Amino acid sequence: MIRTIGIDPGSRYTGYGIVEGDGSLLRHVMNGMVSLSGALPLPERLNIIYQRLSAIIEETHPTCMAIEDVFFAKNVKSALSLGQARGAAILAAVNAGLPVFEYSALQVKQAVAGYGKAGKEQMVKMVQYLFKLSKPLNANAADALAVAICHLNTHASKVRWGACERS
Amino acid sequence: MIRTIGIDPGSRYTGYGIVEGDGSLLRHVMNGMVSLSGALPLPERLNIIYQRLSAIIEETHPTCMAIEDVFFAKNVKSALSLGQARGAAILAAVNAGLPVFEYSALQVKQAVAGYGKAGKEQMVKMVQYLFKLSKPLNANAADALAVAICHLNTHASKVRWGACERS
Numbered sequence: 001m002i003r004t005i006g007i008d009p010g011s012r013y014t015g016y017g018i019v020e021g022d023g024s025l026l027r028h029v030m031n032g033m034v035s036l037s038g039a040l041p042l043p044e045r046l047n048i049i050y051q052r053l054s055a056i057i058e059e060t061h062p063t064c065m066a067i068e069d070v071f072f073a074k075n076v077k078s079a080l081s082l083g084q085a086r087g088a089a090i091l092a093a094v095n096a097g098l099p100v101f102e103y104s105a106l107q108v109k110q111a112v113a114g115y116g117k118a119g120k121e122q123m124v125k126m127v128q129y130l131f132k133l134s135k136p137l138n139a140n141a142a143d144a145l146a147v148a149i150c151h152l153n154t155h156a157s158k159v160r161w162g163a164c165e166r167s
Numbered sequence: 168m169i170r171t172i173g174i175d176p177g178s179r180y181t182g183y184g185i186v187e188g189d190g191s192l193l194r195h196v197m198n199g200m201v202s203l204s205g206a207l208p209l210p211e212r213l214n215i216i217y218q219r220l221s222a223i224i225e226e227t228h229p230t231c232m233a234i235e236d237v238f239f240a241k242n243v244k245s246a247l248s249l250g251q252a253r254g255a256a257i258l259a260a261v262n263a264g265l266p267v268f269e270y271s272a273l274q275v276k277q278a279v280a281g282y283g284k285a286g287k288e289q290m291v292k293m294v295q296y297l298f299k300l301s302k303p304l305n306a307n308a309a310d311a312l313a314v315a316i317c318h319l320n321t322h323a324s325k326v327r328w329g330a331c332e333r334s
Contacts, residue, residue: 041267042257042267042269043257043260043261043266043267044261046254046257046258046261047258047261047262050258050261050262070247071243071244071247072243073243073246073247075243076238076239076240076242076243076246077238077246079240079243079244079246079247079250080237080238080240080246080247080249080250080253081250082247082250083246083247083248083249083250083251083253083254084250084251084253084254084257085254086247086250086251086254087213087250087251087252087253087254087255087258088254088255088258090209090210090213090251091213091214091217091254091255091258093210094210094211094213094214094217095214095217099210100208100209100210102209
């Protein structure tokens with residue numbers, strides 16, 4: 001069994017989702033979001049992201065982190081902000097000894113919705129449906145669960161095909 | 168007396184420079200660069216930046232970090248890379264309990280060269296001249312020393328004018 005923490009990073013909203021996988025069977029463990037005031041100075045925001053994710057990793061014992069590999073952003077300014085938040089999330093994993101796996105948005109969408117161009121709302125609904133979640137799911141948490149699902153599916157297919165893997 | 172670690176972050180080359188200031192008297196303590204292979208996976212690169220800077224902070228006891236506030240990058244991809252490295256550097260400071268001060272490139276150039284449009288080579292020469300450094304100075308280390316100088320100058324003028332400050 002593998003337990004993965006999936007991350008949807010952002011300097012204002014960072015979603016996280018923990019999923020367990022055992023072969024093709026996936027189980028939702030928890031999800032949530034770190035929501036930060038834009039008025040906070042950047043070092044404080046990065047520190048909260050790092051500390052919150054470190055605490056969640058310590059509490060829930062995932063064996064790896066899955067995070068979306070970002071190539072696009074609205075503009076350079078938002079890419080810098082996103083990069084900083086992403087760096088803080090990755091460091092929380094690395095400092096806890098977890099390997100980090102990166103997946104493109106295309107891979108994540110294909111793994112969850114079976115379709116690389118699935119929209120945001122469609123992804124939320126698919127994640128909610130897959131885990132039979134009754135409460136409305138926050139979009140950032142849904143994205144985080146989606147990248148965790150993507151990792152576990154990729155991992156499962158790697159195991160099935162006998163390829164080596166790191167986690 | 169204030170001791171500042173200045174940082175010029177990058178996912179391949181991160182310069183650092185430690186400067187002490189006592190009123191208008193500035194003293195060079197050390198400088199250097201963390202140079203990383205582009206072949207290393209991103210989590211490993213971020214971890215090395217974080218660990219190296221944490222070790223340098225522990226060894227040299229600065230009381231704050233100064234870092235350039237970046238608004239421009241060649242493109243979104245390089246902004247994401249830079250943001251991640253910058254996040255790792257800021258976290259090294261925050262986790263060591265240091266306040267972080269951000270300065271624009273304009274402020275740094277004005278503080279060091281007295282001219283907001285000073286070129287890269289001119290900045291290296293000015294830093295080398297200010298500290299009477301005999302060995303050639305790496306451009307990333309020079310940029311790191313420059314932002315530390317900028318902070319100490321700003322700090323000195325704040326003290327002179329009686330404004331409150333955090334460090």
